[in-house]
Amino acid sequence: MLLAIDAGNTNVVFALFEGRTLRGRWRIATDPRRTGDEYAVWLMQLLSIRGVAADEIKSIIISTVVPRALHNLEILCRHYFDVEPLVAGAGKAEYAIDIDVDQPKSLGADRAVNAIAAHERHGGDLIVVDFGTATTFDVVDYHGAYKGGIIAPGINLSLDALVGNTAKLPRIAIAVPPSKSVIGRNTEDQMLIGVFWGYVAMMEGLIARMRAEIGRPAKVIATGGLAVLFDEASDIFDAVDPDLTLEGLAILAERASKT
Secondary structure, X not given: OEEEEEEOOOEEEEEEEEOOEEEEEEEXXXXXXXXXXXXXXXXXXXXXXXXXXXXXXXXXXXXXXXXXHHHHHHXXXXXXXXXXXXXXXXXXXXXXXXXXXXXXXXOOXXXXXXXXXXXXXXXXXXXXXXXXXXXXEEEEOOOOOEEEEEEEEOHHHHHHHHHHOOOOOOOOOOOOOOOOOOOOOOHHHHXXXXXXXXXXXHHHHHHHHHHXXXXXXXXXXXXXXXXXXXXHHOOOOOEEOOOHHHHHHHHHHHHHHOO
């Protein structure tokens, strides 16, 4: 079995694969200070609940956009699974795609892995939208080359900024507004309209501009925790693939095993 670890700015996601089949996933809040031992206490219990023994995991791959978290995750792999982990973008797990931007090494591992998975699963010209701590819009051409993209504040960051910098506005939950009206009748409704429909308008506007600049038909693939929520409110997505990053890690690990 393969253990894929995706360390993002908000959560670290652990996913168990048998071949390309996802057997389970678990997440824990990202904390660069969390030790390998702490990860092990938490993860081993979850694997046990699934009836999976540590020695059944034969390979591990890590993708991280939090460099300080990598060392402790590597300790987890070596000490508790007796596995030397692959690191996405390095060694046998090199991306092996053309990263056609000004500073290729600055591309986040999650975005490169998304590009690999999206190209293999969907093909053609693509715009990959990943709803995470930040929302990223990435262009992948029909050859599988990464061509660039956009980084925008995630919707929860936008809400945090709104609430944290005002004296009286309350904390609200992100949800599809109950009405399509954009004229709110109370404070909470007005906030939800501004945050949610404002975000949808931003997303649709940026995608329209990207499609025009690409100049060829481009499919839009959404991933990340809030992808399903926004799919309810817009018809801009051609596909929603919530596990795209994890699938990309499984692809990289499979390729590495053949080298």
